[in-house]
Amino acid sequence: MVESTVGGPGRRALVVEDEADLASLVGSYLERGGFQVTLTGDGRDAVRFAREVDPDLVVLDLGLPGLDGVEVCRQLRTFSDAYVVMLTARAEEVDTLVGLSVGADDYLTKPFSPRELMARIQAMLRRPRPLAAAGTATTEDPLDVPMRSFGPLTIDPVGRDVWLAGQPVSLTRTEFDLLATLSRRPRLAFSRRQLIGEVWGPTWVGDEHLVDVHIGHLRRKLGDDATEGRFVRTVRGIGYRMGPGE
Template identity: 75%
Template sequence: MDGNPGSVPKGAAASRPSSGLRAMVVEDERQLAALLGSYLERDGLDVTVVHDGLEAVETARAVDPDVVVLDLGLPGLDGVEVCRQLRTFSDAYVIMLTARSEEVDTLIGLTVGADDYMTKPFSPRELMARVQAMLRRPRQAGNPVDDVPDARTFGPLVIEPLGRDVWLDGEPVALTRTEFDLLATLSERPRMAFSRGQLIEAVWGGAWVGDEHLVDVHIGHLRRKLGDDAVEGRFVRTVRGVGYRMGTGE
């Protein structure tokens, strides 16, 4: 860990004005929680810190955070169950923290809807870079873009980028922010085969550092929610040796 736990490092940049965005740190190591909270506050976020899983779920309902930094090993409820419950009422970005590097822990966390993960020990500055990259993604309807149609149709699948809505056979599909961003990226240029690196840059941001296998995990979640699979590739096709492209829906 860089920096002195529980204090802001000497020479650190002055705090930014409040962004109006809310962060929640869920970490039972109190010194680490205080350190992460101080970094987030310096980046202009309003921060709430909790130390156990049961409290995290209740606090998230009250605070409605934009981003959650969530430790995997928590008292009360573990991070996987907290994330699972969060996803029933919140579309906050979730970064999972784990002291265990085994891939199974990472995949379990991502399966329940975490957007990213970091393995301890890590640099708080890298964590802040990932948080800022996430928060720069468009998350609400904005001004129309001239060359982007209001709705994109692929057979029975309809994607509305401005409202961030997805419909399949006339029924809404509940996607996490990361899943929607992947689908929006693929559907914006449906004839293009995207490499994993290109999808990482488009969705996670150019500053993201980590295993590109993360893309495969989220594509798998997206396919399951769309009733698709890698063999059929009705909506998301695998391009061997390259990555992924949009399917026609037929």
Template identity: 70%
Template sequence: MVVEDEKSLADVVATYLEREGFEVTVCGDGTEAVALARHVDPDVIVLDLGLPGLDGVEVCRQVRTHSDAYIVMLTARTDEVDTLIGLSVGSDDYMTKPFSPRELMARIQAMMRRPRTSTATGAASETGADEPLREFGDLVIDVQGREVTVAGTPVALTRTEFDILASLSRDPGVVCSRPQLIASVWGPNWVGDDHLVDVHIGHLRRKLGDEATRGRYVRTVRGVGYRMGTGQ
């Protein structure tokens, strides 16, 4: 699904997607996009930030209440605040205009190659073995069922947030750098700013009721990366 009010750009993106075998739906209005996303149930949404009706941030926020589609935000605004806001409401990636349609396709294909369970847990899935629940105090991660609870209460995570948590919890005592998390979650061929990991980590912590200073579930190892906390 391509949500872009600049028709010429929308047509270019749609053409590239169709060449890659995607069925494409295009719209140029934010309000229409929210309704259309419910009807179409897309796998991927290419979403412009500046839209009539509702802007891309609000569209992303509303779509995330019912869809776990991969969302790539397009923005003509280069300041970091808008980018971080877009990611904080659940977009998986972003590109700043002008951009290369080929690079956009490469990023989308990389996301689509991501398995429904984290790449970090592939070995257990391939062997068919039942993986035990991963528990960190009140936090319980069911990797195979892709479910997370805190003190028995389900926590709704996006695919990207879940995959990051699954990657970190695979070897809870090991520190994962940003590049390692990028390779595990986004794929080894992903190209972009690896600081988007920090944004997703922040959003993940908020949903888990965690704090960076405390790090019950996700701890920052300064200058290196992140690792799981003990839940205490």
């Protein structure tokens, strides 16, 4: 596939798919959705283009020549917090979980409807920011929202920064949104469905265990042990909340 860029100014999308017809179809839908779109069918080129165009969104096929989608996503996460939607022709759960464990935000299994893909993307872009409680109107100046501290962990909901023992922690957008949601109401045990509604949006449809994968990735970055729950605690039969385990 010859790489190309289409569309006008606005949000930027990178489509990485070696099936030329499918890539062009996805690209046309994104362009109609207001994205400036770059297309490529090669994994190594995808990493290079991501550095050059700094995309807001990456639609990434799992099976690629050169670097596969998992390795492309792994490299992307060293310098980009773009939303990543993984495409896979293999429905086995292990492929999905491996892809998500390196930082993909969502996934679709082929064949899929481009309209469904766009609905997923729009849901991500409309994510409610966790500065205020869901469903709660507020006139508070967002800049007045205080830092949140949990022992050595500090969260800045306004600047979207996280520090652990004074050292910055690099999180993806999804990981930060999960942490910000949990830390906003630390005594509340959130179900997976509640977290999906808060972070992915109420219209998202898919496997709710997506939450578990991202929580696991977040815990690794925080040096948190799932059995102890120093920062993110598992509440059996319900879901997760902030705070130490028992």
